[in-house]
Amino acid sequence: MFSNLFQLLRYRGLIQSLVARELKARYRGSVLGFFWSFINPLLLLAIYSFIFTTIMPNRVEGVQPYALFMLCGILPWTWFNAALTEAAGSLIAGGNLIKKVLFPAEVLPIVTVLANMVHFALALPIVVIFLVIYQHPPDIPGLVWFPVAVLVQLVFTTGLALALAALTVHFRDIRDILANVLMLWFFATPIIYPWSQQEVAAYRRFFDFNPFTHLAVTYQEVLFFPGPVGHWRWLLALGVASIAVFLAGYWLFDRLRDSFAEVV
Amino acid sequence: MTPAIELKHVSKVYRRYSGRQFATLKSALLQRSILRDLSPTDTFPALHDVSFTVQPGVTYGVIGRNGSGKSTALKLVAGITKPTSGTVTVRGRISALIELGAGFHPEISGRENVFINGIMLGLTKKEIAKRFDEIVEFAELESFIDAPVKTYSSGMYMRLGFAVAIHVDPDLLLVDEVLAVGDEAFTHKCLDKFAEFRRRGKTILLVTHSLGVVERFCDEALWLDHGRAMAHGDPKRVVDAYLTAVEEGEEALLATTTARAVAAASSGVAEAPVPTAGESAAQAATPSAPTSTDVATAQADNPIQDMFLASEGRWGSREVEIAKVELIDHGGQPSFVYHSGDPMSIRLLVKAAEPVDDFVFGISLFNADGVCCYGTNTYIEEMSPDRLSGHVEIRFDVAALDLVEGTYKLDVAVHKRDGYPYDYHRLLYTFRVKSRTRDVGIYRPAHRWSFSGDVSFILPATAGRNEPE
Numbered sequence: 167m168f169s170n171l172f173q174l175l176r177y178r179g180l181i182q183s184l185v186a187r188e189l190k191a192r193y194r195g196s197v198l199g200f201f202w203s204f205i206n207p208l209l210l211l212a213i214y215s216f217i218f219t220t221i222m223p224n225r226v227e228g229v230q231p232y233a234l235f236m237l238c239g240i241l242p243w244t245w246f247n248a249a250l251t252e253a254a255g256s257l258i259a260g261g262n263l264i265k266k267v268l269f270p271a272e273v274l275p276i277v278t279v280l281a282n283m284v285h286f287a288l289a290l291p292i293v294v295i296f297l298v299i300y301q302h303p304p305d306i307p308g309l310v311w312f313p314v315a316v317l318v319q320l321v322f323t324t325g326l327a328l329a330l331a332a333l334t335v336h337f338r339d340i341r342d343i344l345a346n347v348l349m350l351w352f353f354a355t356p357i358i359y360p361w362s363q364q365e366v367a368a369y370r371r372f373f374d375f376n377p378f379t380h381l382a383v384t385y386q387e388v389l390f391f392p393g394p395v396g397h398w399r400w401l402l403a404l405g406v407a408s409i410a411v412f413l414a415g416y417w418l419f420d421r422l423r424d425s426f427a428e429v430v
Numbered sequence: 431m432t433p434a435i436e437l438k439h440v441s442k443v444y445r446r447y448s449g450r451q452f453a454t455l456k457s458a459l460l461q462r463s464i465l466r467d468l469s470p471t472d473t474f475p476a477l478h479d480v481s482f483t484v485q486p487g488v489t490y491g492v493i494g495r496n497g498s499g500k501s502t503a504l505k506l507v508a509g510i511t512k513p514t515s516g517t518v519t520v521r522g523r524i525s526a527l528i529e530l531g532a533g534f535h536p537e538i539s540g541r542e543n544v545f546i547n548g549i550m551l552g553l554t555k556k557e558i559a560k561r562f563d564e565i566v567e568f569a570e571l572e573s574f575i576d577a578p579v580k581t582y583s584s585g586m587y588m589r590l591g592f593a594v595a596i597h598v599d600p601d602l603l604l605v606d607e608v609l610a611v612g613d614e615a616f617t618h619k620c621l622d623k624f625a626e627f628r629r630r631g632k633t634i635l636l637v638t639h640s641l642g643v644v645e646r647f648c649d650e651a652l653w654l655d656h657g658r659a660m661a662h663g664d665p666k667r668v669v670d671a672y673l674t675a676v677e678e679g680e681e682a683l684l685a686t687t688t689a690r691a692v693a694a695a696s697s698g699v700a701e702a703p704v705p706t707a708g709e710s711a712a713q714a715a716t717p718s719a720p721t722s723t724d725v726a727t728a729q730a731d732n733p734i735q736d737m738f739l740a741s742e743g744r745w746g747s748r749e750v751e752i753a754k755v756e757l758i759d760h761g762g763q764p765s766f767v768y769h770s771g772d773p774m775s776i777r778l779l780v781k782a783a784e785p786v787d788d789f790v791f792g793i794s795l796f797n798a799d800g801v802c803c804y805g806t807n808t809y810i811e812e813m814s815p816d817r818l819s820g821h822v823e824i825r826f827d828v829a830a831l832d833l834v835e836g837t838y839k840l841d842v843a844v845h846k847r848d849g850y851p852y853d854y855h856r857l858l859y860t861f862r863v864k865s866r867t868r869d870v871g872i873y874r875p876a877h878r879w880s881f882s883g884d885v886s887f888i889l890p891a892t893a894g895r896n897e898p899e
Contacts, residue, residue: 266529
């Protein structure tokens, strides 16, 4: 297993170009091209702002401007959500490669995670612009936790993506189940409501078990809430857990590897 | 010398996971069968105890019928799948021409795909950049390289895939039936490229159905059948052994085809009316054929053309019946496969219920396109009928079957001089003519080339085989 993992390093050039290909191919043929990476979150933000400030205003203390608050959680969630959804189908979609080219299959789910990370990164300038517009400067020293959160999320997502990709080869309906699970997961994570909200407090323990809670809260504390980042212990704990998730996911993938070429 | 490829007692069993096409997670959870669904339920042996070694610099051909395990062997060598038992050892950088352009993404340009495909095959960006022009030139895609690959024709796609794979510059080239891509000129270019590889002392493992290529290019060959190694060694001997086996198989196949055609036609399903008939004949010949009414009309309208209408069938009054038709080879055995130039006899067993004095025996030969290659009958050959009664045997001996390679069908008939059919067997008998020469047309006259003056040829290694037998 570990030799396979190290062998993966040799394929970083391939991963790099596949990610680039993925990004290029996604917008090939569209008029606005790469701008969609900005436009998508912008539109999302516009819709949510309109709904939650005009239609059903959210006046919860401390999360104003609400649109900005939500953006901080939704962007990383979008990365997570899209990465897992695409990863689940990645081996089936890339069946030709697995069957016909000597090629470590784990490259495919990893590429989907990385490609979506790039989208996430491309959407970050939007956050910056809005931080400026709303004159809502984040706590500068707290920003060091931002890359840590991204790294933890990357490891965590990759571990899940590997496991899902491998299992979906055998159980095709995982893709449909996944869509529903992710929907539930989204609402079970403090993204559209703040972690500090009173109603949430009663279910604290439940929320603590949700790994994405700690990611979302960290992003919000780094970018949105004033004051130092208080959630870093949770983040580091999640980091350790993520490594375990990654190893478990990779182990599962490795175990099922030989079946891919025959089942896909 | 350490071999470039070494397979020792390799078996490969493909596993099938669960009886259904795809398991569903729901059912797996409900039936607590997750572990069971993740373990194979059914197995399919693709290779059985195959061993062979390929020395560096050798061009090694693998032949065999579809499903004989050739591609599996190649995938094992390429490392795409692992052997179930036994060991596969490969030394050197591999490039596998298994599925050309397998990694191409349709939305992005040929140029970008060349880079990504090259990286997949193990090149670095720099190496690809250095070879890029060469690749594009080889693929003959200079003016299309910046168009998205989805706009390519399948030939262009394959050429680009081939060009990338061949420019990886491997020590070991694995080729799976890719010579079929592209036109004649491109195939030649590929063969030239292989020849260049050989000159540079590279090892090539070639899986192909093109036996000519194996004979011309390979130093050694392996014949696989149903996952077992049947023969290996000198390519000519291996190819001969293979061809003999194929003929036996074809023989059996043609025998069943013919038997089925005769059975179907005789049971009345495929009965068709008389070709050149007057009213009485038409009545006699169409006792009950609701399905062939259209054919009947068409034939009645075009009494001349329908001789060439390639629909098989049997019709006639059966006052005289052709009970049995046999094709007999030079050894006197019934056979369905002949070599061009072989003698062949057609034997008819005919039974006349009542003695008749008006009868004509006819035979004609059609190729697969439905072209009548030859037709004759006793009347045309000025044999005036006198008397026919009881059981008789008719032999039609052909001294040399001078036909080019192909599948041929036979009409046999006995009818009156005016065309009134006693028993007409249309295209019921199939036989195959095989030839080592790729000549074209229908008829191969016995011939010989001779030259005078300053003319010389480089005789290919297989020269002796290209003579008409």
